[in-house]
Every structure is written in structure tokens, then in C-alpha cells.
Amino acid sequence: MNKKIQIGRNVFENEIAVLLSVKEQLGEAFLAIVSEIMNCKGKVIFIGMGKSGHIAKKIAATMASLGTCSISLHPGECMHGDLGMIQKQDIVVLISYSGESDEIIRIIPSINIIGATILGITCNAASTLARSCKVVQVMNNVKEACYLGLAPTSSTTAVMVYGDALAITVSRIKGFRKEDFGVFHPAGSLGKKLITRSIDLMKPLKLESLIRENTTVLEAIKVMISTDTDMITVVNDDEKLIGIVTNGDLKRNISEEDIKTNDVRSFTHYYPYFVDVSSMAVEALRIMTENGVHALPVVKEERPVGVIEKRTILNCGIYL
Secondary structure: OOHHHHHHHHHHHHHHHHHHHHHHHOOHHHHHHHHHHHOOOOOEEEEEOOHHHHHHHHHHHHHHHOOOOEEEEOHHHHOOOHHHHOOOOOEEEEEEOOOOOHHHHOOHHHHHHHOOEEEEEEOOOOOHHHHHOOEEEEOOOOOOOOOOOOOOOHHHHHHHHHHHHHHHHHHHHHOOOHHHHHHHOOOOHHHHHHHOEHHHHOEEOOHHHOEOOOOEHHHHHHHHHHHOOOEEEEEOOOOOEEEEEEHHHHHHHOOHHHHHHOEOHHHOEEOOOOEEOOOEHHHHHHHHHHHOOOEEEEEEOOEEEEEEEHHHHHHOOOOO
8 A cells, every 4th residue: 555545544544533532432422511501691701722722613603603602712812901801700611632731721610700610621630720620621532643643633623523423412402493493604604595485586576576387478578578577477366377488488388379369378388387475495306407497486375476596596606
């Protein structure tokens, strides 16, 4: 085997082994930290230095996206005013492999004065950090994947996964839903899938744009042009949807005789696919994709109120 590939695989094997070991160490400390977060009346604040600081940011971001008010702070900036972001009702989670990082240890007295609850994650049970915390998760037998045993590798991976475990456990117990997730991710494709409805993206239909079976082909063409859509809806006397006429069908099949004398019956697709105003836009996209169509009527109580087009959904950033 190529030596470089083997070195890379060894890193994977080392970090996987550490993750499996830490997984088995989840117990009373994990339960206690989850309980503290569940009962927190303020923010959950993660603080780490160096590589642990990057992990702190990631954990805070994940926790916030799953419904827990959470931020990360840099310990150096805390010494120059950012401690003002910490309040008595907050929880502060300090992250340090050694538990003796000077930047971390120096802010502990101030956090105690503020009155926030201090929790910790470390690999050193005898450290200053461990002794200063209400609850501390000690990770034992964490061997770095770095061949020098120096660069934070396995330890930061373990803390990051531990943070994911905290975030997901708390979120699931709280009953956090897909719809809630969408609220916190409105700009991304995933968030848009969860909160954007068909009615939000449809082109509204005016009453005069609804046609009936006896509408002439010429009048149907005029309606299609005025509504600026590739599809118009056919309704019965109760104004309920019974079919559609598409621009493509007219272009492919229309004759001069049709325009002069015929109605739209021969061009109508009866009992078409449609979506309700309460449906999500991604559901409309799914129906269009699966059935090879590019637009759907949007109905309310069986009456067409709009048309939603595939290109509009895609342009909004929603994908399957």
C-alpha cells in the first residue's frame, strides 16, 4: 500500500478509536450537562482557546440552529470587555484539553462573580478547570492522531462530536421540529423547503382569467397572454378546477380553424395535477419533477387561485 495512503488511514483509525472510547464514557456527566442546558433560562456560552475555540464556535452554531440560544466567546476578548455578554442566568461551557489554558483559567473568577453556571470539557480530571466547574466531562484515553502527539486532532474531533451529541439530545427532548429548523434557516435551501408554501411563490389568478369548457380557443390565448403563464385553468360553473390548457399544447396542435370556431375542450387536460394553498413549494416541485410538468394550478377549496411554476421554485433556491 502507498505510504501516504497508509498514514491517512492511520489518522482515521486513531480518531475513530478515540470516538468509540469517548462514546462509552458518556454517563452521569453527560446527563447532568444535558439537564443544565435544558433548564437554562439564559444563553449557553461556549469558550475555548486555539483549536478548542474553533470547536466552541461550531458547537454553539449547531446548538443555536437546533433551538437552544447559544453563542461562543473568545477568552482573550472576554478579558477586554466581552465578559459583559455573560449574565447570571447563563451557562458557560469551558473547553480545554489540559484544563490549564491560561486564557481560560483567568476568566473563571470573573464568571463566578457574574454568577453564571460553569460547566467544562477537558481531558485532565485534576486540572484547575475541572475543579472550577459545577459539572465537568472528562475524556480519558484521548490520544492525538498527530504523529508527534502534539497537534489537537483526535481531542478536538471528540469534543466536536460530544457537542453534537449535546445539541441533538437537547433538541430532541425539547421536541424541536422540522418547521422550527426552517425558521432558523430561512436563507438556505433546506430552510426554504420547510417554510416556503406554494401560495408564497404562485402567480395569483384573477376571476376573469378562469376559463370554461366552452371558452373559444382565441379567448383562451388572450387569457394566457394576459396572465403571463404557460398554463391556464379550466373550471366548471362552481368555479372548481376541472382541467388545464397549456401553452405547449396550443403551439403544437392549434390550427387556424381552431382559433376561428372551436372551444378549448380538445386542448384541455382533465383532472390535472394540482397543489393546495397550504402545501409547501417543495411538494409542488416534487409533483412537477415526477410527472414531467412545468406548472401546477394552486387551489383553495378546489377553486384555482394561482399558478406555480417550476422555474420560480428553482430560482428561489429550493431543490429536491
